[in-house]
Amino acid sequence: MAALAVELAALSEDDEVLRREAARLRNLAGRWGDRRRLATLDRSLGLRALVEGRLEAAIASLAAAADVPFLGRGLRDGVLTARVDLVEALVRSGDRDAAVVRSCGIQPLLSAMGTPLALALAARVAALVAATDEEADRHYGEALEAHAAAGDPFEEARTRLLRGEQLRRSRRRREARLELASSVRLFESLAATPWLTRASEELRACGGSQLAADDAGASLVSLTAQELAVVREVAAGRSNREVAGALFLSPRTVEFHLSNVYRKLGVRGRTGLVSRLRT
């Protein structure tokens, strides 16, 4: 329970709570020489440093957890998850070569696990070290498909944030805003404050200026995850029937979601929606 408390504190609480929980776990795990829980501690602290942009500290903490010579208990513990996060930290720090080496080590393990979350993380790692935008697009697509079955909104939000950043760098601002708005929405639902701050900054930088009420990006934040999924499909030019097939919904449900979207965004019909997303 102490390990989970640290993880939740690192993802959502203020520095004081995190310090207190971290000291408690360090004391417990240190007393028993429990490297598995110490890895979870290092990973949690590394993740907090990562979201705050303290990349040197993030890499040091994540590497400490990632280099433990056993795998722990899957994606619940810090070892494997730190290996995934370390790839992101290295890419952000500009050390792509090291990120590629790390990704080669982690991907076969995640693929062999074969669970939806493991596959989503494997695809995210592949997208992070992709050599081209096309390759990154493909891997992010695979990651989001796997996330839909994985049921871990935090990791899905992180993938959407990374995807949004990549789209913004590629000057595909409309698509970027959709991903970033989804990410904001998910982090908000979890009260993952440091991540919410980060994703909101990205959304603003992408044209969702100051989350003002009349801003397209901000309005997107008011949509539910299902409504955003429908909007993404419509923005890609799909018909209602195609959207229904892609999202495993009935056409009537798609119509229902779209009518809510029109109302929330204050637009009239599909043309108005697409035009609004272009702004």
Add this chain to the structure above:
Amino acid sequence: MAELGAATPDPSMTTAAWTGTALLAVAAFEAGDVERAMQLRAEALSQANAVDPATLDLATLLDVVTLDDLLLDMGERAARRLAVAEEQMGEAAEPLACLLGMQAWLARARGDWDAARALLARGRPLAERVGATGA
């Protein structure tokens, strides 16, 4: 392997037939043999899912949910086993603290962080009271 050592029950107390398979899966994963671990895990979970938890005595059921936790089984049937165990055990503090810890991890994994926090808030004082600080 340390986890395996700690989790291996006294043979006379071993009640779930798939205990050996489950612990081998955990050990294989720890050692990095993920493919083998996943095969063993699937075998163990298949055996666990074939049993109706309502027909098990509490001691056996607690063994089973501990194995589910070690195998990180987040399926509906594992959730049902956990719910039945909690229902049967009443207020016995130590096992209840462990079950609350397991439920908290499951809640965190499915994105229900409020439930995870609430379960921690309920389970940690219990764990401290009985000295189960590793829970």
